[in-house]
Amino acid sequence: MSSKIKNTISSFLHNSDALFVLIILIIIIVLFYTPTGFEKQYPNSIRVEAEIVDVDNENVLQFGIVKTGEQKLDVIVKQGEYKGKTFKAVNTLIGKMEFDKIFEKGDNALVTIDLDKQNKKVVGVNVIDHYRINIELFLLSLFVIFLVIFAGFTGAKAVLSFVFAGMMVLKVLFPLILKGYNPILLSLITISILTFVIIFLIAGFSKKGIVAFLGAITGVFATCLLSVIFGKAFYINGAVQPFSETLLYSGFPHLDLTEIFLAGIFISSSGAVMDIAMDISASQNEIMEKYPTLSRKEIIKSGFSVGKAVLGTMTTTLLLAYSGGFTAMLLVFLGQGTPTINVFNINYVAAEILHTLVGSFGLILVAPFTAIIGGFFYTKKEFV
Secondary structure, X not given: OOHHHHHHHHHHHHOHHHHHHHHHHHHHHHHHHOOOOOOOOOOOEEEEEEEEEEEEOOOEEEEOOEEEEEEEEEEEEOOOOOOOOEEEEEEEEEOOOOOOOOOOOOOEEEEEEEEOOOOOOEEEEEEEEEOXXXXXXXXXXXXXXXXXXXXXXXXXXXXXXHHHHHHHHHHHHHHHHHOOOOHHHHHHHHHHHHHHHHHHHHHOOOHHHHHHHHHHHHHHHHHHHHHHHHHHHOOOOHXXXXXXXXXXXXXXOOOOHHHHHHHHHHHXXXXXXXXXXXXXXXXXXXXXXXXXXXXXXXXXXXXXXHHHHHHHHHHHHHHHHXXXXXXXXXXXXXXXXOOHHHHHHOHHHHHHHHHHHHHHHHHHHHHHHHHHHHHHHHOOOOOO
16 A cells, blocks of 8 residues: 555544544444344335326315215336236325325326236235335435535535434434434434534534534533423423324324423424524634634623524524424414414414424524523633
């Protein structure tokens, strides 16, 4: 091996940021190929994209805006060993708009081709839903491209942290919850790991990263504590979450839905907590680079000023983000003229109020924590 290559490898290994990126990349690959233990094998089924070439709505009955019955479809497979072949399928409508799919000629659908035990003969074709993988991948690619173009290498690291977060949630957090581990404790550990990885990937192992991490982690712990305390006081049952009862009936009656709901409160607000911590830390770091003679009191004060400005918009952001998911429910109450006191006592609405206020409390607490921590770290010359 030439000395030039050795020097390059040595330089890379001594670059903590580059080495950290490599480690996270390896962990992502390992997590991707790690089974969750809940994978189900379907040896006699094939899932492929198909085009709807003919639709027969003769057996579809409509009652007002609700449709029941069945659509008879002809589908032509667009991929795999059955590409180009046409099959007949049935789309059953149960009269529930959130579950029913209405297909038209020319639509692309995800279909399941069921085979016999020898995997030689097609015994049936089921239409699952509209095929959305292509547009989802296109949107994801567009997001990645614009992020990298705008932020360069930092944007690439942001994409890496995005993927890492997804792998941790899908491959670690959710499977362990299904296996019966405590959702609150497990979520707290997972979010702590994600906070560490995301912040140090973006900020590097520097004062800026350390201050942001310590500030964010205090905010996460505070939000966790508040969600547990006020969750019990609100008497919220975790079944307010969509598909909660379905989860129990699917072979997981041991799960505590309320704890899962409470864990979701600080999980959903953790991103905003990290955002505020990083904003304050980065601003203090920038100020100290330009004015290194500032006192600890002045740098803390500047952190408080930035925190106030960010909090003004971030709390409203949480309100809009959470309420946006329940727009239809709120419109129903408004349209029916439901008394306000009734609305605020309904468990679904109370759950969102708890979600919003506890998440906002976390933001309020993380701002002064980060400002004070930054004041001590940035004015201590010998550290880092």
